[in-house]
Amino acid sequence: MRPVLMLALLGWLGSCQPQQPTANRPAAALPAPPLPPSRYQVALPVPPPTPAALPDSALTRFLQRYAVAPLLQSVRNSQEVTPYNGFFGSDRHRIEVVLLRVRPDAAQPRRLLVTGKSRFKGEIKDLQGFIELTALQRQPALNKAEQAYEKHLESMRMVTVVRLPGAAKAVGHYTLTGHFDWQEVAGTGRFAGRAVLDIATTDRQGLWSGSLRKTAGARGADLLFDGQWTNGPSGPAKPFILVENVTGFAEHVLEDFEVGERDIVINPKYARLGWDSYWENDEWWAEPMKSTARANITE
Structure with missing residues (x-):
């Protein structure tokens, strides 16, 4: 028999052998496509290229030159407290965080040590x-389209920005x-993710928090913490975003968050998500200390 014919016969015999069933392997999951931009995001002017x-x-x-820690701390001037507000979970329910103390780590100058409190649906931790x-990167100056957009917003709100004589000037x-990592002290919850901080240096060697635009950097939030909350190593992960300037950022997350034409009015439909109490002067972060003080007085 010719060698070619012999090889063909062997190949045919091999094909007649019983085949082992192949395991059904699940196809690799494709990444979810990005969400389309909202009406609000589409209306924003196109920014200049982001610098490296x-x-x-x-x-x-x-x-070494600027003190960043006091800027991130919620307690300002030993009296004023500005909580971070945010959006938690898939329904974007309101969450609040106060950073009561932020200080540099002496051993690691780029690390800031944080103590604070969170409040979610009335529970404080x-x-x-x-x-x-x-x-660190520079925020490019506003282009003509962005300047026109900002002037339009000022005219809609009837706001006039006046710089007082002798006041510090952004330069x-x-x-x-x-990145950040905050643990719940008496629990297994953990907030972790990416920090994006828009800041301005002044002619007096100081710092402000401030976003030039809503399309890059902190996107109007001034100071932004974007990440996930996890409950233990095997617990579910829930997305959250915390911001310093909630009215400058919220439209990225909740459509029609503001409904006032002149004044800032939060849409009543978001009351079910905890935003009906935004304007209340509720010093919830101080309540445990007040309770302790009362207990000591009565003892």
């Missing part, structure tokens, strides 16, 4: 953790980025 991050040495010099800064706009 500055060299690592620039971040080192910046942190102590937090402890850190914010680590990893990059540079930057975005600091990094």
Whole structure:
């Protein structure tokens, strides 16, 4: 028999052998497509190109020159407290966080140690953790389209910005980025994710928090913490976003968040998500201390 014919016969015999069934392997899941931009986002002017991050040495010099920790702390001037407000879970229910103390880590200058409290649906929990800064980039100046958009917003709200004589003046706009990790002290919950901090340097060597635009950096939030909350190593993960300037950012998350034409009025349909009490002056972060003080007095 010719070699070619022999090979063909062997191949035919092999095909007649019983085949082992192949396991049904699930197809790899494709990543979810990005959500289409909202009507609000489509209406925003196109920003200039985002500049690359500055060299690592620039971040080192910046942190040596400016005190970032007091800017992130919710307690300002030993009296005023500005809580971070945010959106928790898939339904974007309101959550609040106060960073009661933020201080540099002496051993790691780019790490800020944090103690604070969170409140979600009336439940208050102590937090402890850190914010680590990893990059610095400039915020480019507003282009003509962005300037026209900002003037239109000012005219709609009948707002006139007046700089007082002798007041500090912004001389540079930057975005600091990094990551954060905050643990619930008496529990297994953990807030972790990415920090995006829009800041301005002043002619008096000071810092402000402030977003130039709503299309880059902190996107109008001024100071933004975006991440996930997890309950233990095997617990469910829920998304959350915390911001300093909620009225400058909320439209990215909840459509028609503001319904007032002149004044800031939060849409009543979001009352079920906890936003009906936004304007209440409720110092919930101080309640445990007040309760302790009363207990000591009565003893």
